[in-house]
Amino acid sequence: MGYKNNNTGYRDGLLESRAVIKRHNYALLPHDGLVKNVVPGFENCEVTILASPKLGANFVDYIISMQAGGKNEKGFGAEGVETFVYVLDGKLKVSDGMESHELETGGYAYLPAGVLMYLENNQEATTEIFLYKKRYEPLEGHEAHKVVGNSNDLIPSEYEGMEDVLLWDLLPTDIGFDMNFHILSFEPGASHGYIETHVQEHGAYILSGQGMYNLDNDWMPVEKGDYIFMGAYVPQAAYAVGRGEPLRYVYSKDCNRDPK
């Protein structure tokens, strides 16, 4: 049967298709394909840039192996830019230029926009960190503030009522913060309850385990050390495979803002 739209609103047939606009953007960067990048200011550090605006992300993620003496003396961040660091393995000294904190594996620090972050490997052995920066979206009457903690000291909650999926919130949920960092952990065999589609972006670094990850309705194998960028509205879900460790990842998620 024919279909006609003569701009009078009159249609004389059945609709045979529904429009789809595909603008989904995601990336899976397996650990064995990562390369080293030179980032000025980082000394004795092997830096890998992960998601960046070139990929469509509103943030930049890095994996950094800090060798003995590894540091960034000029400070990380900029005016209007917030920063976050998570210690994957080792010991890290982090400072806002006034006060320094000693972090161990699982430790993290958030510094609000405009406060430079100084990092220094705090041991002879290599320290591995996951580093993040993003332009802060201010909200009148509210502010973010420095946060220092260790994920091992936090109590996770059951994710959407599933006892084999646990969620940690690393940062406060108050609306001065325009993003949060979380850890999500799936016991082998556990999965998301449904394929999520949402406006927020994620940069996720896999801390342990193995799984299958659904990105825009394609399932792909992932494992410890891999990195996933999920742009806004990318359909996404995971299930954990294997018998040993949980599939666990640390990830960022923007929040608390009305899109402009």
Ligand code: UGY
């Ligand atoms: O918080 C989240 O949106 C999370 N459940 N997304 C994800 O794991 N891909």
Ligand code: MN
């Ligand atoms: Mn999500």
